[in-house]
Amino acid sequence: MCTVVRTVRRMARKGGGQRGISTAEWRRMRRPDCSNQPPPIQSQPPPPPTRVSRARRDPPIAKPPTAIPPPPFTPRPMAPLASDSVEFVPMSSSTSSAASADTPSSPTSLVSSSSQLSRVSSELSSSSISSVPTLNGSSSAGAGGSVVNGGLNGSVLAKRHIAASLKPKQPKMFQAVRFVSFVFYFTTAVLTINFTQLIGWPLRLISKDWSHAWVDYTKQSFGLVVTTMTQWWSPTPVHVVGDHSVAGLIVRTEDGRIETKFGEKAVLIANHQIYSDWLYMWWIAYTGHVHGNIYIILKESLKNIPFVGWGMQYFRFIFLSRRWEKDETRLHNAVTQINEDVDWPAWVLIFPEGTNITQSGIDKSHKYAQKFGYREPQHLLLPRARGLYYVLKHMNVPYLYDCTVAYEGVPRGGFGQDFFTLPSIYFEGRPPKSVNMHWRRFARAAIPLEDESEFESWLQKRWLEKDALLDSYYTNGHFDGEVLVDTEVKLKSVREILQVYAFPATVALAANVAWRVWQLLR
Known part of the structure; x- marks a missing residue:
């Protein structure tokens, strides 16, 4: 319309509109040209209703504190140990120099800052389990976090991924079959042993020797059960190493098993890594044909476990409450009874640390070391000497056997219970890749038993030597020694x-025969 108006005005100025409109002008008239008009007014949406903001409704949220990076690892100096009457053979210098050349000088080179720890954790959480490498030796600490006070202070997620990468998990269906078969076997075996114990309980009223033999028979049966459990549901290679003191006492048979010749009377000690330590030690007793004559010192709470704890009480195991006024009486009664049974073999197993190694245990061990001025080991808890001192002083044994246990798959500074539990070992099919044992023997006559404080000092030195053995294992991946036997946990015969x-089968058969005879006589 604006073009038409301009055309009409132009024609009016030329003479009142006498001339017609040309074709070009007509085309221009039809072409829209509104450049001079103001832009159209766009409709605006209605303003939103006024409301009180969340900042006015709710109180301000405090910002989380900034994460403080963990302090760097500073290993405690290992001063040379004072020599005493018992000889200890350290690792050879050639092996030590080769190991030091292949390993970093300090674990702090693995994780130098909290940002690196966050990056590792994010990579582990975003990647699949199969992409996480298997960690062992000194380089394992970097995947779980920095090493502080002998503990692995990394994220829980990183620890779980590392544990999952140690051995691939079996399919869910296979795990279910393992679980059902294990529970069926273990339950039937334990109930059978409990039934056998119940039937033989009146024997103590007839003869002490008969009762002792019956107790050893049931204990031997349970030793076979735990050995079968490991052989069928948790097959694991075992590397047994010893120094010169056990030369000739650990031999390998033709069928690949081992036999230990520790004698009929002995006291065994070991460090406590995971809950299955006592199962492997019971297997060691099986290799020495004394799995029916072993006495394990345990904490008191274990005797209340249904069926299993009741059976252990019948086995005459020694339960301690960690109160010396009670424990002294229990140890006195147990040791006196063992000494009276002169003709019966007896192995006493004790874990001087009292519990498996955890972060809370390390904290308690640190307080104990500060209280009495002891040096702290890097890979162990400080031992408690009183119970072991009482057993060695009052029990007639010629030797004390010391075992240092390490499990392949637990990184330096890690806790075994974070990687290997009883369900993961027997249900999920993830046992340790190998069990490593280092054995030493000490003559009882060479151990200072005249004074408890002297014995405690002697035990602390032995524990620092065990710590050096573990440090060598984490560096080299194996123990060094003069005796080396590779084997696995298995029975001599499936029969x-x-x-x-x-015995229950015999009882059932006799009852069936008696019932049929009774029916015939009627």
Whole structure:
């Protein structure tokens, strides 16, 4: 329309509109040209209703504190130990120099800052389990966090991924089959042993020797059960190493098993890594043919476990409450009874640390070391000497055998219970890749038993030597020694497992025969 108006005005100025409109002008008239008009007014949406903001409704949220990076690892100096009457053979210098050349000088080079720890944790959480490398030796600490006070202070997620990468998990269906079969076997075996114990309980009223033999028979049966559990549901290679003191006492048989010749009377000590330590030590007793004559010193709470704890009480295991006024009486009664049974073998197993190594245990051990001025080991808890001192002083044994246990797959500074638990070992099919043992023997006559403080000092030195052995293992991946036997946990014959069910089967058969005879006589 604006073009038409301009055309009409132009024609009016030329003469009142006498001339017609040309074609070009007509085309221009039809072409829209509104450049001079103001832009159209766009409709605006209605303003939103006024409301009180969340900042006015809710109180301000405090910002989380900034994460403080963990302090760097500073290893405690290992001063040379004072020599005493018992000889200790350290690692050879050639091996030590080769190991030091291949490993970093300090674990702080693995994780130098909290940002690196966050990056590692994010990579582990975003990647699949199969992409996480298997960690062992000194380089393992970097995947879980920095090493502080001997503990692995990394994220829980990183620890779980590392544990999952140690050995691939079995399919869910396979785990279910393992679980059902294990529970069926273990439950039937334990109930059978409990039934056998109940039937033989009146023997103590008839003869002490008969009762002792019956107790050892049931204890032997349970030793076969735990050995079968490991052989069938948790097959694991075992590397047994010893120094010159056990030369000739650990031998390998033709079928690949080992036999230990520690004698009929002995006291065994070991460091406590995971909950299955006592199972492997019971297997060691099986290799020495004394799995029916072992006495394990345990904490008191374990005797209340249904069926299993009741059976352990019948086995005459020694339960301690960590109160010396009670424990002294229990140790006195147990040791006196063992000494009276002169003709019966007896192995006493004790874990001087009292519990498996954890961060809370390290904290308690640190307080104990500060209280009495002891040097702290890097890979162990400080031992408690009183119970072991009482056993060695009052029990007639010629030797003390010391075992240092390490499990392949637990990184330096890590806790075994974070990687290997009883469900993961027997249900999920993730046992340790190998069990490593280092054995030493000490003559009882060479141990200072005249004074408890002297014995405690002697034990602390032995524990620092064990710590040096573990440090060598984490560096080299194996123990060094003069005796080396590679084997696995297994029975001499599968027929041995029938011993567990022999007596109940005999009772059932006799009852069936008696019932049929009674029916015929009627």
